[in-house]
Amino acid sequence: MANKPSTPKPSSPATGSFWQRNRRELTFLILFVVILGGSFTLISLNWVNDHAVEPFTAGIAKMSGGVLRVMGQNVTMAGTVIRNPRFAVNIRNGCNGVEAMLIFIAAVLAFPASWKSRLTGLALGILAIQVVNLVRVVALFLTGVYFPKIFDTSHTVIWQTIVILCGVLLWIFWANRFATPPASEPAT
Amino acid sequence: MTTAKSSPRNWGLQLVLNALLWVIPVALVWLLATPVYNRFLLGSAENLVRLTESPNMTNLLRKDDHFAYVQRRDFPPSKSLVHSFRVTDVHFHLLMLGVLFLAVPRVPWRRKLENLGWAVLITIFFDILLIFFYVKFAYATQLGAWSLEHYGAFSRNFWGLGKHLLDLPFKFSLPFLLWAGFYVKDLMAEIRPRE
Numbered sequence: 268m269a270n271k272p273s274t275p276k277p278s279s280p281a282t283g284s285f286w287q288r289n290r291r292e293l294t295f296l297i298l299f300v301v302i303l304g305g306s307f308t309l310i311s312l313n314w315v316n317d318h319a320v321e322p323f324t325a326g327i328a329k330m331s332g333g334v335l336r337v338m339g340q341n342v343t344m345a346g347t348v349i350r351n352p353r354f355a356v357n358i359r360n361g362c363n364g365v366e367a368m369l370i371f372i373a374a375v376l377a378f379p380a381s382w383k384s385r386l387t388g389l390a391l392g393i394l395a396i397q398v399v400n401l402v403r404v405v406a407l408f409l410t411g412v413y414f415p416k417i418f419d420t421s422h423t424v425i426w427q428t429i430v431i432l433c434g435v436l437l438w439i440f441w442a443n444r445f446a447t448p449p450a451s452e453p454a455t
Numbered sequence: 456m457t458t459a460k461s462s463p464r465n466w467g468l469q470l471v472l473n474a475l476l477w478v479i480p481v482a483l484v485w486l487l488a489t490p491v492y493n494r495f496l497l498g499s500a501e502n503l504v505r506l507t508e509s510p511n512m513t514n515l516l517r518k519d520d521h522f523a524y525v526q527r528r529d530f531p532p533s534k535s536l537v538h539s540f541r542v543t544d545v546h547f548h549l550l551m552l553g554v555l556f557l558a559v560p561r562v563p564w565r566r567k568l569e570n571l572g573w574a575v576l577i578t579i580f581f582d583i584l585l586i587f588f589y590v591k592f593a594y595a596t597q598l599g600a601w602s603l604e605h606y607g608a609f610s611r612n613f614w615g616l617g618k619h620l621l622d623l624p625f626k627f628s629l630p631f632l633l634w635a636g637f638y639v640k641d642l643m644a645e646i647r648p649r650e
Contacts, residue, residue, distance in 0.1 A: 292639045299635070307624040311616065361623065370628045374635075379643075424547045427627075432478075432551050435631045436471045443467025443645055 291379060298377035306369045310360075321347065324363040327397075331358075331404040340408070349404075354411040356404070361427070364400030367434035368393055374438045380446035388441040392434070399433045466560060466645040473558035481553035490520045493542040497523055500586035513590060517542075525590050538593035545589075545626075546582045549575070552630035559638055574633040581629055585621050592618035 286293065310320055324347045332344040342351045347358045360366075375388050403426040411418045494517065501515040514526040518539065525538040556571040595606040595614040602611070625632075 289640070291643060292635075295639055296632070296635060300632070303624050303628060304620065307620055308616070311619050366623055366627050369624065370631065373628075374631070419541075423541065423544045424550075428547055428550050431548075431627050432474070432554065435551070435555065435634075436474055438631075439642065440467040440471055442642055443470075 295377050295379070299373050302373040302376055303369060306373060310365065310369075316360075320360065320363070320365060323365070324358050324360075327363050327400065327404065328358050331401055331408070334401065334405050335408060338405070338409075340412070342408075349408060351412070354408065354415070356408055356411060358404060362400075362404065362407075362422075364396050364403075364430060367396050367400070367430045370431065371396060371434040371438055374435075375441065378438075378442050378446055380442070384441075384446050388438075388445060392437045392441060395437055396430065396434050399430055403430055466642070469560040470558050473560060474554050477554045477557045478550075481550055481557065485547075485550050485553065489543055489546075492546060493517070493520065493523070496542060496545065496582055496586055499583045500590070503583060503587045504590050507591075515586070515590070525593055537598055538590070540586075540589050542586070545585050546578070548626055548630050549578060552578055552633065555630055555634040556637075559634075559641065562638075562641065570637045574630075574637065577633060578629060581621075581625075585626060588614065588618045588621050 309315055328344050328347050328349050332342050332349045335342045335349065340351055342349050344350075349356050349358070371392050372389060375385050375392065378385075380388075407418070407422055407426060410421045414421075497515040497517060501513065504513045504515070505511045512527050512529045514528065516524045516526050516536075518524055521541055521543040522539055523542050524536045525540075526535050527537050528535065530537065552574055553571070556567065556574055559567060591614045595602055595611045606614070
């Protein structure tokens with residue numbers, strides 16, 4: 268499937284060391300882990316959590332509450348909490364889509380692509396992940412109101428899987444279809 | 456499941472469609488295996504925790520099909536259940552793993568299943584390690600004066616940050632990391648410069 272190089276090199280990819288044969292793939296994996304670990308360590312700092320993550324989460328609560336009101340739910344919002352007389356949810360880390368976003372961002376930044384492809388991918392991918400997350404919060408609230416017995420499973424298993432899988436599949440789709448290699452790097 | 460030859464740029468789209476088709480079958484297998492796997496995880500993690508303590512004081516007790524208690528035998532009976540957690544939450548990433556590995560197009564089934572087998576094995580070790588960190592995190596940070604007496608500031612930060620990193624970014628991204636480890640070469644080989 269890979270195009271063969273037009274000029275032979277002293278050490279061809281087939282005969283070089285493991286690193287030489289898999290340089291691009293290993294660079295991607297190492298960069299991905301470093302960016303992901305760094306970004307999650309960053310958001311675990313109290314200052315970052317209080318000044319960035321919490322206001323972002325409150326924004327999600329506000330938007331979700333707005334959608335629920337349009338759907339006829341009599342909800343009130345306070346910070347990251349959405350409540351009505353029958354049920355209340357507090358949107359915490361893990362439910363604000365930040366994890367899926369960071370995985371997506373780390374994967375896009377680590378992948379060899381032009382900056383134009385990366386920025387377009389980031390903008391559209393983050394938007395798509397947040398739309399799916401909005402659907403998650405609204406669906407979970409309605410599950411809590413009408414089907415409280417399945418709330419736990421729906422919360423921690425079903426929707427976590429959907430949101431993360433959505434981020435991963437978006438990345439695969441982007442990388443395969445839209446990630447044009449940077450000018451300095453020939454396509455394989 | 457899709458095997459039709461098409462342009463390289465359709466590889467990703469085929470994978471996404473295959474993934475959607477595999478979600479329900481993989482979820483059913485995962486649901487059926489969950490009670491047995493939870494028991495296996497608790498037993499293995501209990502043995503791992505006991506390797507780090509002398510004499511053995513920790514029991515990991517099953518509460519029901521999904522929840523478990525951390526019990527310390529050196530605590531008074533009324534206070535011996537020091538922590539509880541949902542075991543099923545530890546391993547729902549197996550669902551993503553199965554879907555991602557089975558959805559890869561244009562790869563022979565034998566290679567696909569071999570890769571899935573290795574990935575599941577690595578994930579099982581990860582899950583046992585994660586429960587180990589749950590227990591250590593509870594001991595180091597959740598038991599008030601007892602935690603302060605037995606764990607120093609460095610230990611509390613180590614187990615706290617370790618549990619945070621394993622439980623959020625690495626638990627969520629492990630299926631993708633493993634998938635990338637096995638298949639990113641295939642993905643890169645499919646990429647062509649746009650005309």
